[in-house]
Amino acid sequence: MRSQWPMELRADFQQYYGLNLDDMGKDYTVFHAACLAAMLPGESRVMRSVDPAFEWGLDQMLIAAVANAARSIAWAMSGGREADRPELLLPPGRRDGDIEAIDADDYMAELARLRGGY
Numbered sequence: 001m002r003s004q005w006p007m008e009l010r011a012d013f014q015q016y017y018g019l020n021l022d023d024m025g026k027d028y029t030v031f032h033a034a035c036l037a038a039m040l041p042g043e044s045r046v047m048r049s050v051d052p053a054f055e056w057g058l059d060q061m062l063i064a065a066v067a068n069a070a071r072s073i074a075w076a077m078s079g080g081r082e083a084d085r086p087e088l089l090l091p092p093g094r095r096d097g098d099i100e101a102i103d104a105d106d107y108m109a110e111l112a113r114l115r116g117g118y
Contacts, residue, residue: 001037001046008045009037016040052093064089 001009002021013019017036024033040046043057056064071086078084102110 005046005049008049012040012044012046013037016044053091055093056091061091064091 010021042054047054068088075086
């Protein structure tokens with residue numbers, strides 16, 4: 001991260017941890033800095049640089065989900081013609097096809113499998 005996004009990492013360390021990168025190796029170890037860098041939140045500058053989908057924080061995703069639901073309900077109540085289906089509001093870098101539909105039974109079966117068959 002330090003070599004690819006040096007300015008973003010410097011700003012994120014100052015904002016999120018109150019640490020100056022120039023003090024790495026003196027006031028805190030390189031390992032400590034690496035752990036902190038790996039745990040930067042999705043809305044940090046570094047994470048947004050790594051993946052454009054992180055440009056939206058949780059609040060923006062929730063607002064888009066509410067807007068998408070309201071638009072879908074209005075569309076369905078108006079007759080729901082496929083040609084008039086509203087376009088979803090999605091984070092940058094994401095497409096509607098990125099979301100895979102799964103029915104409730106398959107979802108529960110997958111959860112059971114992940115939990116070891118419980």
